[in-house]
Amino acid sequence: MNLAPTLKLDRPSQSAAGRIVKAECLLASVPFQSDATPVWAFTSAPRNNFDTLFVRLETDTGQVGWGEAFSRNEDVSLRALIETRLFPLILGEDAAAISRIKFKLEFGMQNFGRVGPTMYGISAIDIALWDIAGKAAGRPLVDLLGGTFADDVEVYASLLRYGTQEGVARATRRAIDEGYRYIKLHETTYPEIAAACEAAGTDAQVMLDVNCPWSVAEALAMDARLAGLGLMWLEEPIWPPDNYRGLARVRQSRRHRIAAGENAGSLHDFVAMVDAGAIDIAQPDVAKTGGVSELMKIAAFCEASAIEFVPHCALFGPGQVATLHICGAQRSVPMLERLYCDFEAEIYGGATLPVNGRLPVPRAPGLGIEPDLDIVERYRVA
Ligand SMILES: [Mg+2]
Known part of the structure; x- marks a missing residue:
């Protein structure tokens, strides 16, 4: 059943962006090659597929x-x-009124969660509206965000979880040979983490993301054990992700810089994190945390709070491209995250594949590159 609503207008739009007359979702799932385990497996049978839920x-x-x-x-x-609760609230709106539309969605949906699926949908709509704003202005998104500080952005290889010393060391070396100078691990056990650091040597800096597995006591024990490895940051060591006091306890050891934020829903979650003394590095996700609008607010808050802003990005669609523009617009240009796996097909036909660990910020209007619709249709599941 196609739930995508459409609207017939009784009067023409007043802005170049126009009034929203059609809204739809496309869900594509593209297989990838890897001998590692996806860390996002929610079932007992992890699949090597990566989904992109487009809002058009x-x-x-x-x-x-x-x-x-x-x-x-x-x-x-x-x-x-998204189709039944969010789209009806935006049809007929002037697409140029991004802040007003975002407020209308957030206010209207406040009882359905400020973190999680509702915010994911609002994030997607916000990104699409910024794409339209750029196209209507004839400027790339980065120019609408204040202009560019960098023509291209450093990309870090965010490795999946290998679970063996040989596997993670091999992947680390391969990523370095491809030109990456920064590698993030998703291992949770010491021998594998140490093997990757040894494999990297002085050729790359290594970050560690463990995805919230530990109590404060367990995290402090690992924090001490890992101290000699020279990790660039330690990401989400504490369960649950909103245990900001727990994160602050680990941060107080001063052995590692603490990164977190991909499970936050808005600017206000980052205010709470910083108030708790929980983080050194803020990692909002443009497709989870309120879109381009919210990430720019969070970036300003980070600047005012002397916190590093390095967006999370486990995305391969418009969210990844939007993050690239946001990174390019920062005075201290953050690295862009890319999950390290080889896809059967590329949504942007290869335009988002890093070369020597770097990606150019697109210069065409809006997001600046368009998804390959043949690929989207071929891998579409809903
Ligand atoms: Mg993470």
């Missing part, structure tokens, strides 16, 4: 904007939530 908006002036909601495991329930 169309206006009466012919503009088309693309957004992305964080999605895993063919999440048709998230698609239905």
